[in-house]
Amino acid sequence: MALEVVEICAGAGGQALGLHRAGFVHRLAFELDPNACETLRMNARAGRVTVSDPDLAANGNWVVPGDVADPQNWHPEDFRGIDLLAGGVPCPPFTVAGKQLGATDERDLFAWAVTQVKTVRPRALLLENVRGLSMPRFAGYRQHVLDQLRSFGYAAEWRLLHASDYGVPQLRPRFVLIAMAPEDFAYFHWPEPTGPAPTVGDTLKDLLGKRGWKDVGAWTEKADKIAPTIVGGSKKHGGADLGPSRAKRAWKEMGVDALGLANDDDIPDQDAKYEIGPKLTCEMVARLQGWDDKEFSWEFFGRKTTKYRQIGNAFPPPVAKALGKAIAAALSHEGEPREQDLDTEHDPIYRALQTNGGFMTAAQIARTTKLALEPHELERRISLLGRDFHIEIRNGKAPAAYKLGEFKAFLGQESHARHEQFQQLKSKIS
Structure with a gap:
């Protein structure tokens, strides 16, 4: 019998597709962005992701639009005992490039999602x-999450995974939390790397060369590295491009013009010449996120910028598949248990x-923790904790x-400031 998953903050379906390829079927998916919702529905109708209720798949109601934390949308008791509760909750509260507001960011749903475990009791x-969530700034936040899960009767572990270890031609580290009952978690083993990822050139040469571009071979040799992290999916910023200045320099070294994206039909013809190199299309960027036209085939709803925002926020499907297979194996008690x-x-x-x-x-903190901290360092550490607690x-004397x-x-909490902040900024949250 197939394992069922409920996915929150599902985005455009990178995690959904990967979990599908790992053998999971979706009961429901929750997503705020209406364009991403339509992408999920469209691909389910095409059979690229499996929904446990065929009627819901056909009418699209397996995707619930809007804020998943709104009690009108989310009824955790309905999913009690589900095999997997999964999600890619918003990252801006933790990103290094942002303010790292963590628990005080209106977009933060990580702690909320962990709290749902108490009611949902997923396997x-x-x-x-x-x-960014793996850094010292959030050590207390992470500790709170682990302690809370343990109080619910779960074993849990964090791990920083690199997408390039799983065949994704991109520098995209993701910080992953896995939790299960201890008797199942004993059989969970983090997925082993599958080998070096292909280069940008090898990944995109067929797409850039499909109109006979005679310089595609030289370009492929120049684009001999994996891509910088794909960004640019925020509604707070303008049109689609391939990231901040540092990323643009890296793209330029590979012969890619990162100042914007090309339209789908702007593929180099035979005699095309560029000062820097060609711009990439959404299809090409999706390739760099792990989608392809074979195992991870997918379509995106909307126009160029809308598609790019969906792609830029995604969890690479090959990484989600590797994690899904590891979770399924643990729930089946495959392999040898670990310490x-x-x-x-x-x-x-x-x-x-x-x-x-x-x-x-x-002095009491030093004795308890066995840490020899200078006063200013202790104050700094307390100050960091004070951002989330x-x-x-x-x-006194x-x-x-x-x-x-x-x-x-x-x-x-009904009284939490998040409600008002979220409503004020809803149009800019992605």
């Missing part, structure tokens, strides 16, 4: 995000404050003391 959880470390520590200061529950001085500081308060993240 497995898969959440992916950007590399588990169910008490991984990302932030010892958070753990000390959380365990103590009261005020702790710097309420920290109460007691000053005695040494300063610190107490860990509530998590600032949106967890579904």
Whole structure:
């Protein structure tokens, strides 16, 4: 019997397609962007992703549009015991290029998604995000997530995966969280790399050469690296291009004009000449994200910029497939069980404050954590925690003391500021 998945923040279907190729069928998918919703529906009708209810697949109602955290859209009790709860929740709260607001960003749904596990009780959880979430800035956030999952009875682990290790010709690190019941998690093994990824030149030479461009061979030799991370999918910015200045320099070295995208029919003809090189089409960028015209065939709804935003925000299908197969194998108890470390520590200061529950001085924190921190370093670490948690500081004649308060993240609270912020910025959230 096929394993079922409910996917939140599904985007344009990179994760959906990968999980489909790993043997999962979708019960429902939730997505905010209406164009991405139509992309999902269109591909399900074409049989590129399987929906457990054929009627829902036919009428498109397997995709639920709008904010997944809106109680009118999301009914977690309906999915209790689902095989997999998966999602690619918004990345701007954690991205290095952004403000890294984390728990105070109106787009942050990571903590909310983890909280749903308590009600949904999925056999497995898969959440992916950007590399920024793996950095010291979010050590306390990560620790809170692991501790919460453990309180729900789950074993969990984070891992930074590189898309290029799974055949995707792109520098695209993704930070992935997997959780299962301990008896199943014992059989979970992170997918092994499949080998070096092809270069940009080898990936795109057939598309750029299909109108007989006589310089395609020389271009292929020049484009002998994998691509920079595909970006540009934000509604806060203008039209589609291939990223910030650093990325544009890398593209230029490979003979690609990154100042915008070409239309689908703007393929070089036989005698085409370029000062830098050709612009890429959406089809070409999708290739660099892991879609192809074979195993990972897919169509995108909308015009050029709309398509590019969907592509630029996607989780590469080959990586999703590798993770899906590893999850399915674990749920079937395939292979040999492994040793588990169910008490991984990302932030010892958070753990000390959380365990103590009261005020702790710097000396008490040092004794508990066995960290030899200079006063300014301790203050810096406390300050980082204070961006995601309420920290109460007691000053006076005695040494300063610190107490860990509530998590600032949106967890579904009716009174949370996220509701008003989200409605104000909804048109710009992607």
